[in-house]
Amino acid sequence: MLxxxxxxxxxxxxLDNTLYPARSNLFARIDKRMTRFVADLLGxxxxxxxxxxKAYFLGHGTTLAGLMANHHVDPHEFLAYVHDIEMDVLEEDAPLAAAIARLPGRKLVFTNGDKPYALKVLDRLGLGGSFEAVHxxxxxxxxxxxxxxxxxxxxEAWDIDPAQSLFVEDMARNLAPAKAIGMTTVWVDNGSEQAPEVDRSFIDxxxxDLSAWLHHVLEAE
Incomplete structure (x- = not known):
């Protein structure tokens, strides 16, 4: 271990664009469904x-948060609609599964999506048994x-000490609050970041390539 x-x-x-490559373009399918939902809602x-x-995404953290704040959208309805996609672009990732299995300690998923969708993605990647929980x-x-x-x-939910924790994300801005409470941070810089360039001193x-990085960490002396 490093x-x-x-x-x-x-x-x-x-989860998204972190545990699978952004180049798979799975999230582009969700993005398209979100656009259609907003178009139908607002006419x-x-x-x-x-x-x-995109304005809601940048201003509220997620499109859904903006829709809830400004249009009282039912989150269950929105999530069911945008996650109704085919996942055939995802493939089982045995090297990633092997690396995660070797990590000492607890493993969790922390996603702005919902658990049913997350479980489908994890199963498709061959990671269905890799994590203790999906938050x-x-x-x-x-x-x-x-x-x-x-x-x-x-x-609080999982009795986690931030000082003993590492958080991996493809959205750099989502790492800043993790660093602020003492977590070690890893940015998966794969082109999915949609926010403008900011100070990224909070990235460790x-x-x-997450799989390659984990293998490097595990094999370091």
Whole structure:
């Protein structure tokens, strides 16, 4: 184990574009469904709906949070609609599963999606038995990352000491609150980041390939 990570007892992973490559474009299918949902809700064309969708994402953390705040959208209805997609672009990732299995301590998924969707993705990746728990949007009381409360509720729900934890995310801005409470942070820089460039001093490690990085960490002396 890499000496800098010998303190880690809790390995926490985001789901989308983190546990599978962004190049698979699975989230593009969800993105398209979100645009269609907004267009139907507001009675606008796809171009305007897309602008609204992204404004809500940047301003509220997720499109759903913006829709709930401004249009009282039912979160269960929205999530069921946007996650009604085929997952044929995902493949089993045996090397990643093997690396996660070797990590010492607890392993959890921390996602702004919901648990039923997360479980389908994990099964498709061959990671169905890799994690102790999925902490989803409902467990955050529908207040998503990067809200500080989401991280506090994760730690309280699973008795996690942030100082003994590592969090892996593809959205750099979602790592800042984790670092603020003492977590070690890993940014999966794979092109999925949609926020403008910001100060990223809160990032401890950066990788474009999570599986390769984990294997490197495990094999380091």
């Amino acid at each position: 000496a800098r990570l010998s303190h880690v007892r809790n390995w926490i992973f985001d 606008v064309d796809d171009a305007e709906a897309f602008q609204v969708q 989803d949007l409902h467990a955050m009381n529908l207040v998503p990352k990067p809200a500080a409360s989401a991280y506090q509720e994760l730690c 490690f950066t990788t474009a």
